[in-house]
Every structure is written in C-alpha cells, then in structure tokens.
Amino acid sequence: MSAKEITVALVGNPNTGKSTLFNALTGLRQKVGNYPGVTVARKSGRCDCGDGLKVELVDLPGLYSLAAASPDEQVVTDVLLGSLEGSQQPDAIVVVLDATNLLRNLFLASQLAELNLPLALVLNQADVAHEQGLKIDTQLLSQRLGGVPVVLSSAWKGEGIASVRRAIAEVVNKKPKMSRLAWPAQVESALDVIVQAVKNDTGVAPSTADAQRILFSSNAHTSDRLGWSQAKREPIIRQARDQVRAAGYNPLAAEPLIHYAHLRKVLDGVTSGGAGKQGNAAALDRVLLHRVMGPILFTGIMLGLFASVFWLAKFPMQWIQAGVDFLKAVVAPALAGTPMLQSLVTDGIIAGVGAFLVFLPQILILFLFVSILEDSGYMARAAFIMDRLFSWCGLNGKSFVPLLSGFACAIPGLLSTRTIEDPKARLATAFAVPFMSCSARFPIYALMCAAFIGPLYGPGWESVVMVGMHCVGLIFAVPTAFVLTRFILKVKPQPFVLELPRYQMPKPRDVIWRMWQNAAEFISKAGTVIFAITIIIWALCYFPRDAQMAEKIRAAEPALSSHELQARTQAAMIEQSWMGRFGKAVQPVFDPCGFDWKITVGVLASFPAREVIVSTLGVTYSIGKGAEADSQHLRQAMQEAKWLNGPRTGTPIFSLAAVLALMVFFALCSQCGPTIATLAQETGGWKWAAASFFYMTILAWIMAVVVYQVVIRIV
Amino acid sequence: MTPLSQLLPGQYGKLASLNPERAVDQRLMALGLLPGMVLKLVRRAPLGDPLAIEFGGQVVSLRLAEAESLIVDVAADCPVQRPKKSS
Ligand SMILES: Nc1nc2c(ncn2[C@@H]2O[C@H](COP(=O)(O)OP(=O)(O)OP(=O)(O)O)[C@@H](O)[C@H]2O)c(=O)[nH]1
Ligand SMILES: [Mg+2]
Numbered sequence: 001m002s003a004k005e006i007t008v009a010l011v012g013n014p015n016t017g018k019s020t021l022f023n024a025l026t027g028l029r030q031k032v033g034n035y036p037g038v039t040v041a042r043k044s045g046r047c048d049c050g051d052g053l054k055v056e057l058v059d060l061p062g063l064y065s066l067a068a069a070s071p072d073e074q075v076v077t078d079v080l081l082g083s084l085e086g087s088q089q090p091d092a093i094v095v096v097l098d099a100t101n102l103l104r105n106l107f108l109a110s111q112l113a114e115l116n117l118p119l120a121l122v123l124n125q126a127d128v129a130h131e132q133g134l135k136i137d138t139q140l141l142s143q144r145l146g147g148v149p150v151v152l153s154s155a156w157k158g159e160g161i162a163s164v165r166r167a168i169a170e171v172v173n174k175k176p177k178m179s180r181l182a183w184p185a186q187v188e189s190a191l192d193v194i195v196q197a198v199k200n201d202t203g204v205a206p207s208t209a210d211a212q213r214i215l216f217s218s219n220a221h222t223s224d225r226l227g228w229s230q231a232k233r234e235p236i237i238r239q240a241r242d243q244v245r246a247a248g249y250n251p252l253a254a255e256p257l258i259h260y261a262h263l264r265k266v267l268d269g270v271t272s273g274g275a276g277k278q279g280n281a282a283a284l285d286r287v288l289l290h291r292v293m294g295p296i297l298f299t300g301i302m303l304g305l306f307a308s309v310f311w312l313a314k315f316p317m318q319w320i321q322a323g324v325d326f327l328k329a330v331v332a333p334a335l336a337g338t339p340m341l342q343s344l345v346t347d348g349i350i351a352g353v354g355a356f357l358v359f360l361p362q363i364l365i366l367f368l369f370v371s372i373l374e375d376s377g378y379m380a381r382a383a384f385i386m387d388r389l390f391s392w393c394g395l396n397g398k399s400f401v402p403l404l405s406g407f408a409c410a411i412p413g414l415l416s417t418r419t420i421e422d423p424k425a426r427l428a429t430a431f432a433v434p435f436m437s438c439s440a441r442f443p444i445y446a447l448m449c450a451a452f453i454g455p456l457y458g459p460g461w462e463s464v465v466m467v468g469m470h471c472v473g474l475i476f477a478v479p480t481a482f483v484l485t486r487f488i489l490k491v492k493p494q495p496f497v498l499e500l501p502r503y504q505m506p507k508p509r510d511v512i513w514r515m516w517q518n519a520a521e522f523i524s525k526a527g528t529v530i531f532a533i534t535i536i537i538w539a540l541c542y543f544p545r546d547a548q549m550a551e552k553i554r555a556a557e558p559a560l561s562s563h564e565l566q567a568r569t570q571a572a573m574i575e576q577s578w579m580g581r582f583g584k585a586v587q588p589v590f591d592p593c594g595f596d597w598k599i600t601v602g603v604l605a606s607f608p609a610r611e612v613i614v615s616t617l618g619v620t621y622s623i624g625k626g627a628e629a630d631s632q633h634l635r636q637a638m639q640e641a642k643w644l645n646g647p648r649t650g651t652p653i654f655s656l657a658a659v660l661a662l663m664v665f666f667a668l669c670s671q672c673g674p675t676i677a678t679l680a681q682e683t684g685g686w687k688w689a690a691a692s693f694f695y696m697t698i699l700a701w702i703m704a705v706v707v708y709q710v711v712i713r714i715v
Numbered sequence: 716m717t718p719l720s721q722l723l724p725g726q727y728g729k730l731a732s733l734n735p736e737r738a739v740d741q742r743l744m745a746l747g748l749l750p751g752m753v754l755k756l757v758r759r760a761p762l763g764d765p766l767a768i769e770f771g772g773q774v775v776s777l778r779l780a781e782a783e784s785l786i787v788d789v790a791a792d793c794p795v796q797r798p799k800k801s802s
Contacts, residue, residue: 065745067745103771104773253735256749257749260747290761387778388765397776421738496776
C-alpha cells in the first residue's frame with residue numbers, strides 16, 4: 001500500500017548491543033560478539049512495530065563519532081546521509097546506547113541530533129546497569145532532550161523489546177526531534193560562513209551537519225562529497241576556524257568540548273548510584289593481562305584450542321565415518337546389477353561427499369571455542385597482548401581480530417579488516433589474512449596425520465604436526481606483512497585505540513547459534529559444491545571405458561589370478577581415463593614436490609575450494625573398489641600406493657616427505673575462489689587479489705619442493 | 716606536568732593538554748578524554764606497549780608513542796598511587 005517503505009536505522013557506539021537488539025526486533029540472526037567492531041556492513045530486516053506498522057530496520061557498524069575514519073564507520077555516515085548506493089536516507093534513527101556509560105554514548109546521539117531526523121534513544125544493557133546499582137531517570141532525560149522517546153532495554157534477555165517497538169512506532173508517527181545544543185555565537189557564524197561559501201560555489205546549501213563536518217573534522221570527505229572546489233575551500237575554512245578560535249576553542253577540539261559540556265548538564269540528576277563498577281574486569285585483567293601469566297595463558301588458550309578441536313572431534317568423526325561405511329556397504333550390493341551406477345554412487349558420491357562430511361565435528365568444535373572467546377570479552381585483550389608484535393611488522397592490534405577470524409575462514413576475516421582506519425594497513429592485513437590456516441585446510445591435515453603421521457610416529461606427533469601446520473601460514477605471513485608494510489606500502493605507525501569491554505559469561509544461545517550456522521553452511525556446501533565436483537571428478541576418472549581392457553591384460557599375462565586381474569584392470573582403467581591422461585600430463589610440474597598424478601589431480605581440482613582435495617583423493621583412490629572402499633580401505637589404499645614407474649618405482653607415494661610437502665602446499669597455496677573475490681572487493685580491484693593469488697601459489701610450490709627435497713634426503 | 720607514558724601503573728593524573736591535530740587525540744576526545752579529565756594508567760601490556768588507560772568508566776588501549784604527547788598533571792587532588800588492596 002505504502003509508496004515507499006519506512007526505514008529506521010540503528011546507530012550507536014560499538015559493542016552496545018545494536019545487533020542483538022536488531023535480532024530481537026526482526027527475528028534475524030546477525031552476528032554478535034563482545035568486542036568493538038563485530039558488524040562491518042549495513043544489514044536490514046523487517047520489524048513489526050504493532051498496529052500494522054512494519055518498518056525496514058537497518059543494523060549498522062558501531063562508531064564513536066560522526067567524524068568517520070575507517071570504512072565501516074563511513075558506511076554509517078553514508079547511510080545517514082542517504083549517499084550509500086541502493087539505500088535511501090532513513091526516515092528515523094534509533095540510537096542504541098550502553099546504559100552504563102551514558103555520557104560517552106550521548107556524544108554520538110548529540111551529533112546525530114544535528115542531522116535533524118526523528119530520533120529515539122534505547123538505553124541497552126539495562127540489566128548490567130541495574131547490577132551495578134545505577135539508576136536512570138529516563139523521563140527526565142527525555143524531557144531534557146526535547147521529548148524524544150527514551151526507553152530501557154536488555155536486548156539479549158529480550159527485556160524491554162516491546163517498549164523499543166513502541167518507541168519506533170512513536171518516532172515514525174510523531175517524528176520527535178532531539179533538541180540541538182546551543183552553539184556559541186561565533187561557532188554559529190563560522191558555520192554560516194561555510195554554508196554560504198558552499199552554496200555560492202555549488203549552488204546547493206549544505207545541511208548544518210555537513211557544515212559542522214567541514215568545520216570540525218580534519219579530513220576532506222564532506223567537502224569532496226559536496227563537490228566544493230578544492231581551491232576555494234582553504235581560505236574559507238581558515239576564516240571560519242579563526243572565528244571558532246576567537247570563541248576560545250581549538251577548532252579541532254571544539255566539537256567534543258562543547259558537546260560534552262552540554263551533556264554533563266543534561267545528565268545532571270539523571271543518573272545516580274553505580275560507583276563500584278568494572279569489578280570483574282579489573283580482577284580478571286590482573287591475571288589475563290599479567291606480565292608473565294598473560295602471554296603464557298594466551299599461548300595456552302591458542303594451543304588448547306587447536307589441540308582440543310583435534311582430540312574432541314576424534315570420536316564423533318569415527319561415528320560419522322562408520323555411518324558412511326555402513327551406507328556404502330548397504331547401497332553397493334543393491335546396485336550390483338548396474339556397475340556404472342554402483343561406481344557413481346559408492347566411489348563417487350558416497351566416497352567423495354563422505355570424505356568431506358567427516359570433518360563436521362571439527363568445524364563444530366572450532367566454532368564452539370571461537371565463539372566462546374568472542375563472547376567472553378577476551379578477544380580485545382588478545383589484541384592488546386599481541387599489539388606489540390603486530391606493530392613490529394607495521395600492523396596493529398586491530399589486525400588481530402581479522403587474523404584470528406582467518407583461522408576459521410578467510411572471508412569474515414577479510415571483511416573485519418574494515419575496522420582498520422588506514423587504507424594501507426588494511427591492505428597489508430587483508431593480504432596476510434588468507435595465510436591463516438582456515439578450517440577448510442583442516443581436512444587435508446587431519447587426513448594426512450591420521451593416515452600417515454599417526455600410524456608411523458604415534459598420536460603425539462599427530463597433534464604436533466597439526467599444530468605445526470597451523471603455524472606454517474603464520475610463519476610466512478609475518479615476514480610478508482613486514483616487507484609489505486615497511487618497503488612496499490610504507491605504512492605509517494598506526495594508532496591503536498581499542499576499548500576493552502567488560503567480561504561476561506558466553507551466552508549459550510549465541511554460541512550454539514554460531515555453531516549451527518557454520519554447520520549448516522558446511523553441510524550445504526557438501527550438498528552443492530562438493531557434491532557437484534565429486535560427480536565431475538568421478539566421471540572424468542571413470543570415462544572413457546575400454547571394454548576389452550580385461551582381455552588385453554589377460555592376454556599379456558595369462559598367469560594372473562582373477563582377483564589380481566580385476567585390480568590390474570581397475571588401475572589401467574583409471575590411468576587411461578580423461579583424468580588420468582590429464583593428471584599425467586601436468587604431473588611433471590609437481591614432480592619435484594613428490595606428487596603423483598592422482599595428487600596432482602587433487603591439487604588442481606582444489607583451486608576453486610581447497611577442501612575438495614579430500615573428496616578427490618576419496619574418489620581417485622576408491623574408484624572401482626565398490627563396497628570395499630570404506631575408510632579403512634581408503635587409508636590402506638593410500639598407504640600402499642607405490643610409484644609404478646620413473647626413478648622412484650616401488651617406493652611409497654605417500655612418503656613422509658611427500659605427506660609433509662602436500663600439507664605445506666595446502667597451508668600456503670591460494671586455493672579459494674571466494675577469498676580471491678572478497679580480496680578484490682575489499683581492496684578495490686583485482687590487482688591485489690591477483691598479487692595474492694600468484695604470490696601464495698608460487699610460494700606454496702617452492703616450499704613444497706623445499707620440504708620434499710630436504711626431507712627425502714634426511715629420512 | 717608529565718607525559719602520560721611516564722605514569723606508573725595504578726597512578727592517576729589529570730589531563731592537562733593534548734594535540735587536537737592528531738587523529739588519535741581526536742578519537743580520544745570523542746571518547747570523552749578532554750582536558751581536565753582524571754585518568755588512570757591501569758597497566759602496560761606484557762611486552763611494555765601498549766598501555767591500558769581508564770577514564771570516564773571505560774578502559775581503552777593506547778600506544779606508548781601516542782601517550783608521550785598527552786600531558787598530565789599528577790596533582791594533589793588525584794590519588795598518586797592506587798590505594799594498596801587491603802587483602
Ligand atoms: N548484559 C547484556 N549484554 C548484552 C545486551 N545486549 C547485548 N549484549 C552483549 O553485548 C555484546 C555486544 O553485542 P552486539 O549486539 O554484537 O553489539 P553491537 O552494538 O552490534 O556491536 P558492533 O557491531 O561491534 O558495533 C554481546 O556480547 C552481547 O551479547 C544486554 O542487554 N545485556
Ligand atoms: Mg553489531
């Protein structure tokens with residue numbers, strides 16, 4: 001009915017609970033976490049505000065001031081001005097504040113008041129304020145701010161959500177505006193000077209808010225956006241700033257000074273109590289940030305995370321494996337009448353998709369730990385501890401969250417680089433993120449460790465190699481970032497102003513939801529990409545068929561038993577399949593790394609998505625084996641695989657050297673289509689994405705050769 | 716008049732001056748760190764840098780190099796040393 005949908009934007013300081021509130025109001029599931037900078041892009045959803053009023057609610061990144069510096073903050077200012085492509089200016093703003101720190105949170109609200117949009121205040125985390133004994137007179141606050149709705153909520157408990165809905169309905173219907181502060185006369189006239197000058201130059205009078213940005217901020221974003229000619233700006237801005245100086249303010253400090261002085265008066269008598277706060281943070285920080293204990297605990301937590309992912313997942317993985325084997329054993333005889341279909345289903349689909357699905361428990365456990373870390377408040381502390389090391393290679397603590405997220409998946413890691421202000425520092429961080437050992441690398445490490453390292457050297461070494469492989473990327477990322485920041489991009493030292501949030505118990509609901517979302521994504525990948533690639537690989541390995549193959553082999557060697565004959569026939573079939581021919585043609589490239597043609601096929605098939613390798617090995621090593629090819633046989637087949645020709649004839653293909661080389665190759669190689677696309681998107685072009693692809697891939701090949709050639713000589 | 720970077724962990728100071736031209740100081744001002752504000756150096760990170768400072772009920776990290784040009788007044792009305800915990 002309505003011509004245009006009403007949009008309402010959620011704006012506020014980082015970590016106040018905007019996304020939690022958004023989720024409560026829309027029923028959607030945006031990511032939340034207890035550190036500043038979780039949300040980095042605009043997200044919208046539908047919110048029902050009662051009485052048939054439905055609005056489009058927009059969740060935005062957090063920011064402290066409208067003088068935006070980093071790209072995620074700029075998204076907010078762009079949305080508020082309606083200058084972001086594909087979104088109109090919101091009809092109203094809901095400012096989400098942390099009730100326990102009203103003064104600082106109101107600074108942004110007070111800046112927003114200058115935009116002259118209808119506005120409501122939600123004082124969130126009221127439960128924490130209550131715990132601290134802090135009392136807030138919302139009525140008095142509303143009255144002092146010109147009658148805008150002011151409501152309390154505890155978004156994660158779902159308390160006060162109804163009154164937030166009512167407040168939204170009120171701003172939409174009654175359009176209340178927050179009263180602007182009374183600027184000193186000189187400041188007002190300085191703003192007038194700018195408004196006039198811009199109007200004379202561009203023909204359009206800028207809004208007061210824009211004039212304030214030009215007057216108070218040291219960057220030129222606003223002038224550029226308004227198209228104010230560069231030559232004319234400087235004398236005008238200087239003249240305007242001189243007027244501010246005449247009022248006794250440094251122009252670059254005037255805005256916070258005037259707002260804060262005003263807000264102190266506004267808050268006088270509004271809050272009471274709440275003196276003994278920050279108790280838990282101080283006590284825990286004494287231990288977690290302790291000079292000696294801090295780094296020890298940090299290392300312990302990181303190592304513990306990987307070790308427990310590996311150990312805890314062991315049994316569930318065996319169960320899934322058993323399930324896959326059982327399925328194969330049931331299905332194979334039923335399809336015995338149609339050998340081709342049997343091969344497609346058992347060697348192709350079940351072997352390939354099964355080999356991938358086995359890693360579901362590890363993904364679940366990884367995200368269990370990651371979301372506990374994120375929700376507890378430790379993340380910002382980890383950044384605090386690591387900052388010194390990062391500053392050495394030209395990055396800063398803010399690079400920590402992107403890099404740690406990179407251990408789960410490079411894509412969220414790349415997106416969270418948006419919280420870094422300096423474009424060059426952001427680029428350097430983005431370049432380092434794909435080196436982090438993402439969960440898609442986990443399967444190949446785990447397969448190699450379980451099949452070769454474990455049986456040969458015992459389970460202790462298995463986890464040593466696992467942890468080691470997770471460090472390989474890091475070891476190469478550090479010097480890469482160092483060279484990039486020091487010599488190529490010449491990044492200036494970055495400021496590191498990060499709020500350390502309070503600690504809290506991780507919320508089971510959020511943790512479970514994170515696990516579930518990632519599991520769902522993993523499973524749907526198994527059902528789509530992996531499924532499709534598996535079938536393609538199977539077909540390429542199965543065709544063309546040579547019906548006379550068995551006869552030819554029997555003719556050549558009449559003494560073979562029927563069992564041997566069958567095995568030889570299968571091997572010959574794969575070798576002359578499309579995949580066999582192709583793999584053999586390319587294999588010389590990877591020969592120095594000790595890869596045979598089957599591994600080569602796996603490596604090449606893994607360029608769009610590296611986790612494909614386990615499925616490909618699953619297919620190439622089980623094809624033609626039918627029901628026999630359960631997990632035990634797959635491992636056995638790989639363990640028994642021998643070089644059939646060339647100088648290495650008779651030696652095992654998966655020697656320690658080749659196993660390590662393969663893992664190192666996967667640790668470093670750029671094998672993920674979505675990562676390359678995201679990198680291009682985040683760095684604004686294909687140049688850096690291409691650089692990353694070639695750099696990582698060539699580095700991976702070189703290191704695989706080095707590892708293979710060195711280890712083969714030692715062992 | 717001391718640079719913030721020279722405060723001892725646990726020591727309080729009153730901000731005397733900062734440098735509004737710098738991006739870091741602009742951030743800090745947005746967070747409410749304005750001249751006259753009492754702040755506390757909570758701790759140094761294990762490797763000595765950055766610092767954690769507390770003001771207005773929040774704890775914020777800050778690099779040593781940035782803290783050098785924040786001048787604080789370790790005045791009589793600020794507790795010089797955090798009162799020892801009465802364990
Ligand atoms: N105690 C309490 N915690 C809350 C409440 N609302 C949110 N939180 C927690 O506060 C943290 C931050 O919540 P988010 O919703 O991610 O905050 P945000 O404002 O979207 O943060 P950014 O996206 O980083 O700007 C999470 O750990 C939430 O669980 C609340 O009402 N009470
Ligand atoms: Mg958010």
